[in-house]
Amino acid sequence: MTEAPRFLDAGEAALVVEFGEIVDPAISDRVLALDAALSADPPDGLLELVPTYRSLMIHYDPLVIDREALVARAGEAAARASDGARPSVRAWLMPCCYDAELAEDLGEVAEALGLPAEEVVTRHAGADYRVAMYGFAPGFAYLGGLPETLAVPRRRTPRPPHPTGAVMVGGGLAAIATFPMPTGWHVVGRTPERLYAPERAEAFLLAPGDALRFEPVDVATFRALERRAATGEIVAQAASA
Amino acid sequence: MSALRVLSAGPGVTAQDGGRRGYLRFGVTAAGPMDRLAHAVANLAVGNPAGAAAIEVSLGGVEATAESGPLTVAVAGGAFAVTLDGRPLPPAVRLTLEPGTALKLRAGAAGAWCYLAVAGGFDLPDVLGSSATHTRSGLGGFEGRGLRSGDLLQVAAGRQARQEPGAIVAPLLERRPDVIRVVMGPQDDYFADDQVAAFLAGPWKVSARSDRMATFLDGPTIAHAKGHDIVSDGVAMGAIQIPGDGRPIVLMADRQPTGGYPKIATVIGPDLGRLAQVRAGTAFRFRAISIVEAVAARRDEAALLTRGIAFEPVIRRELSSEFLLGLNLIDGVTGDRPGD
The missing domain is CATH 3.30.1360.40 (Gyrase A; domain 2)
Incomplete structure (x- = not known):
């Protein structure tokens, strides 16, 4: 009880x-x-x-x-x-490119943590997340589940707008952002998934409560998945957990 | 198909339907009218559903004309200065707008917002189930932005019967702004009793920097007992948050769905439009009421809207002062005012 x-x-x-x-x-x-x-x-x-x-x-x-x-x-x-028992939730395996070309702030996060960038990626992609809530702006999903060893403060001043699908950390939390905007968070990766598609029955792919893991992909795979996503295909894999 | 051409528009003039529903949980702002009752009256006056898309006019004003045919339009809200080709009209009015004639809405004697509705409604794209404009995220309405000179808004099919202007008899829009009713909470326990008393004593004035997102208040400074940072929770329209500087902010139509400051009280639904219409610098107080009283006020407002809209002929006057006097006489015969 x-x-x-x-x-x-x-x-x-x-x-x-x-x-x-x-x-x-x-x-x-x-x-x-x-x-x-x-x-x-x-x-x-x-x-x-x-x-x-x-x-x-x-x-x-x-x-x-x-x-x-x-x-x-x-x-x-x-x-x-x-x-009762924890109900089964929808789980996503979300492709995420951690290459420096797309993970614009990965280097500075690694430096702040005193870890090699590859280790930050291993820990970030090794964790189980859950969409705890949306807030702050349309499509800005706050995730629960960031390992404590990846906790970095937010920026003192916002960085220029991040691209769509930014995978971010800041203030001890993890987030995934649907729409570009200036942010105080750090961009550590990017997903090629179309998180918002108004023509879909569910316009926002990720719902509060969904479970989530990130699957590292290289830049070439990211570009290929991005092209497939643009045609309306959902490139993340869904399962029940 | 007829259309409305915007000849000029001040800042903050947007298309708004009843608001976006069901997407707060995805961080999407509801938007919708600042004064829901006035928005509904304008729509009902031209035979539209209460929540149809209409133009929300700020103190910046708007000037518009009809294209490709006449339009039946209605104006309701604050006491704006309304003219049709220079002829003064009552601030709440239904009229036929012909191509080549100009309808002008300018800041008038009182009020901060008014609504321009057109029979049939504006034909705007559906974005997440709504045509409400949220300019901060560029979502909905007319290209996701405020209206400006030259914009052409298509009008959905509707009966555009030519008729003489009729004053909308709307005593329900004559709402006294001196007392705004609130329900205490959800975080009133973050404030000591003397601070809650200071909040209710006021008096408060609306600050000039207010907009569709928030009404900033000038008045006493309210101190927190347990700090001013809370882990974010949901934010209802009318939530009165007290940030670190102790100066209250009422979160309005364009608020974010969640927020991280303690909220001492929440303006009741029926008084949101009343608060929205308070001009910068005008003094008012808050009065705390129970949930039961707030629901009764909401029921009264819903009942007023179901009575339908009545019209009076507009009496032609050459002098605007006489014209305004005539308006008062018209209002005087309607008798019963909404109780509060």
């Missing part, structure tokens, strides 16, 4: 289900388990679910479901999700 979450009101149309106040894989797993449970069986009046590292925000229509009914429903779902 785990501790019950706190229910906090964010106005009369949003409820925060808070499992903790820190970044912690166990807390994130509980958030994602409730997110999955409510997504699979949403009560009438539930509008949107927004998972974060610490909490799940439930946007709802209070003229359809009242707060007390929603709290009861979310509380039961959270208890069941915490006590």
Whole structure:
């Protein structure tokens, strides 16, 4: 039995289900388990679910479901999700090029960590990640699972815009960014996958809760996969974990 | 097919439908109107669904004309100065816009936003289920950006009947801005009791640097009891966050879906448009109410919209002061005001 979450009101149309106040894989797993449970069986009046590292925000229509009914429903779902076996999640093997040509900041990250670049790649590609949340900007996915030995601070000043599909580390966290933008993170790799394709049924390939590993590919393979992705093919491999 | 030609537009004029739904969990901003009620009134006045795409007009104003045929349009929102080929019209009005005539909306006596809706709605591309513009990410609306001189917005098929201008009878848009109601939380426990009291005592003024993303407030400085950095959590529209400098920021339509400052309180849904319409420099206070009261206010607002929109003939006046007087008389006969 785990501790019950706190229910906090964010106005009369949003409820925060808070499992903790820190970044912690166990807390994130509980958030994602409730997110999955409510997504699979949403009560009438539930509008949107927004998972974060610490909490799940439930946007709802209070003229359809009242707060007390929603709290009861979310509380039961959270208890069941915490006590039951971890549900199977979608897992991706995501091609990632760590070549210096595309991994623009890998060298400085290696230097900051006092590790050879190859060792940073081995550790980054050897870890199991999970999409903990999106935030900050459209398509900016925060990942849980970065090895502690790869924790580097963010930049003091932002770097110029990174390209689409940037695989990044910073502030002790890992991220994968869909759209180019200036960033305080460090680009350690790049995926050729089209993470956003508006013509697909699921426009964003990675959903909160998905598991993820990176598979190193060389520049030539990256370019070939990029061409295939441009035709609409999903080049990452999906499996259930 | 008829179209609306933008002759001039100030900064911050964008196309907005009811907002983007279902993509907050992918970091995508909802956008949509700053004043949902006014946006709905403009749309309903031309027979559109409440959440159809309309033009949100900032204090920068807009001037437009019809092309390839007449358009039935409606204006509603703040008390903007509305003219049709120089003829002053009420700030909430339905009219026929003919090719060759110019409709001008300029900052007027009060309010910060107004809406220009067209019968049939604007024919804009669907981006993630919505035509709302989010300029920061270049998503949706008209090429993902604010409107400017020369833009041509196609109009979806709709009945464009020629008719005399009619003033929209909309007492529901006469919302007093002096008290904005909030529900405390979600992080009001990050503030000592005297700081919560100072927050509610105010008074607050809207800062001139406010935009669609955030309303910045000038007033007392609010101190944190437990620090100002929290691990990010979800952000509702109307969330009042207190950053490190203690100066409150109300997160509005273009907010990010998550954020990392403590949020002392949240503006209730029915008062979001009211707050959006407060001009920079105008003083107001917050009042804390319960969830039950907030839901009742929401129910009242929904009921007002289902009553439909009524029109009064526009009385021609040569002098604008007399014209405004005539407007007051028209409003005076409508009687019952929305309770709050």
